[in-house]
Amino acid sequence: MALLLDVLTTAAMLFIVTVGLMVIFGVMKIVNFAHGALITLGGYVSYIVTRLGLDPWLGWPLAVLCGIVVGMIVEWVVVRPLYRRPLDAILATWGLGIVIGQLIVLAFGREVQFADAPVSGIWTVAGTEYSAYRLVLVPVALALWVLLAGLLSGTRFGVKTRAVIMNEPLASGLGINAARIRFITFSLGAGLGTLGGALVTPLSSVDPNMGVGWLVSAFMLVMVAGHSISGLMLTCLVFGACQVLVSIYLNPVLGGLTIAVLAALTLRVRPKGFAHD
Numbered sequence: 693m694a695l696l697l698d699v700l701t702t703a704a705m706l707f708i709v710t711v712g713l714m715v716i717f718g719v720m721k722i723v724n725f726a727h728g729a730l731i732t733l734g735g736y737v738s739y740i741v742t743r744l745g746l747d748p749w750l751g752w753p754l755a756v757l758c759g760i761v762v763g764m765i766v767e768w769v770v771v772r773p774l775y776r777r778p779l780d781a782i783l784a785t786w787g788l789g790i791v792i793g794q795l796i797v798l799a800f801g802r803e804v805q806f807a808d809a810p811v812s813g814i815w816t817v818a819g820t821e822y823s824a825y826r827l828v829l830v831p832v833a834l835a836l837w838v839l840l841a842g843l844l845s846g847t848r849f850g851v852k853t854r855a856v857i858m859n860e861p862l863a864s865g866l867g868i869n870a871a872r873i874r875f876i877t878f879s880l881g882a883g884l885g886t887l888g889g890a891l892v893t894p895l896s897s898v899d900p901n902m903g904v905g906w907l908v909s910a911f912m913l914v915m916v917a918g919h920s921i922s923g924l925m926l927t928c929l930v931f932g933a934c935q936v937l938v939s940i941y942l943n944p945v946l947g948g949l950t951i952a953v954l955a956a957l958t959l960r961v962r963p964k965g966f967a968h969d
Contacts, residue, residue: 693820695936701826704833705934706951707925708891710910711836712759712884718919719857719877722778726785727885728907729792730759730906734889734897736796738807748810748894755890764903767802767875775874789903796900809894825894832891833925838885841921853877857919914954931955 713727724730737777738756770788776779809825817827829860844850855863856873864870896902913931917924931951939947 693818694822695940697820697822697827698927698936698940699819699933700830701823701883702936703894703925703929704829705892706909706913706928706932707833708836709888709906710830710886710913710924710928711921712881712886712888712922712951713907713910714881714914714917714919714921715884716881717914718877719853720769720771720775720874722781722785723911723914724785724878724881724885725782725791725907726789727881727905727910729789729796730762730885731889731892731903731906732796732900733762733792734759734886734891735807735893735902736800736805736889737886738890738893739800739898741804742806748808751807751810751890752887755886759883759886760879762886764875764881766882767878772874773870786938793900794804800900802900804897804899807890807893823895829891837921837925843935844921847872849876849897876907909951912951914957916955 709731713724713728716724716727734755737747737755741748741751741754746761766785766788770784771781774784811824811828813824814821815824815827816822831872842850844853852863852868853873855868856870857865859872888906892906893902913927915922916931917927931954934954935947935950938950
C-alpha cells in the first residue's frame with residue numbers, strides 16, 4: 693500500500709507542476725521556460741504567507757492570483773510581439789525566468805526557506821500511515837484534471853481554444869479572437885504554474901532555484917503528452933510510477949533521471965509523442 697501511495701502522490705505532484713506548462717504549449721506552441729521561475733514564485737508566496745502568520749490555505753489562491761497577474765503582464769509585454777517567432781519567444785521566456793530568479797534573490801536572498809502545510813500529520817490508509825499533505829495532493833490533482841478537461845471540452849472557450857490549436861488562420865476567419873484566447877491561456881497557465889509551486893513547497897523547501905528541477909521534468913512530460921490534459925495525467929502516472937520503482941529498488945539518483953530517459957526513449961519511437969492519439 694505504501695508503494696501505491698508513493699506512485700499516486702508522485703504522479704499528482706508531477707501533474708500539478710506540469711499542467712500550467714502544458715496549457716500554454718498546447719495553445720500557443722511555445723514552451724514557456726519561465727515556468728520554473730513561476731513555480732519558484734508560487735513557493736515564495738507560500739513562504740510569505742507562513743512568514744506573516746496567515747492561514748496556509750490562503751497561499752493557494754494568492755499564488756494563483758500572483759501568477760495570473762504576472763502572466764498577463766508577460767504575455768502583453770514579452771510574448772505577444774513574438775508569436776510569429778517561436779524560437780525568439782522561447783529564448784525570451786528563458787531570459788525572463790532568469791530575471792525573475794534574480795529578483796527573487798534580491799528580495800529574499802539565497803537561503804533555503806520553509807512554508808507551513810495547510811494539513812499536517814499522518815493519515816492511515818488501509819492500515820498504512822502516510823503523510824496527510826501528500827495525500828491531499830491526489831484529489832487536488834484530480835480536481836484540476838476534471839476542471840481543465842471540462843473547460844477545454846465543455847465550454848465555448850474550450851471550443852474556441854481547440855479551433856485555435858487546430859487551425860488558427862481558419863479560426864480567425866470565423867471571427868474567433870485568437871489574440872484574446874492566447875492572452876487568457878497564457879495567464880491561466882502562469883496561474884497554474886505558481887499554484888503548482890505553492891502546492892509542492894510544503895513538502896520540501898523553497899529557494900531561488902527550486903523550480904529548475906521541476907521545469908526539466910515538466911518539459912519532458914509535456915513533450916510526450918502534447919496538448920491532451922488526459923494524456924498528461926496518464927503520462928504523469930506511468931512515468932511517476934517508473935520513477936518511484938527505480939528510486940526504491942535501484943537508486944534514488946537514477947530515479948531522478950527516469951523521466952528524462954523515458955521521455956527520450958518515447959520521443960525516439962514517437963517523435964510527436966501522444967498528441968495525435
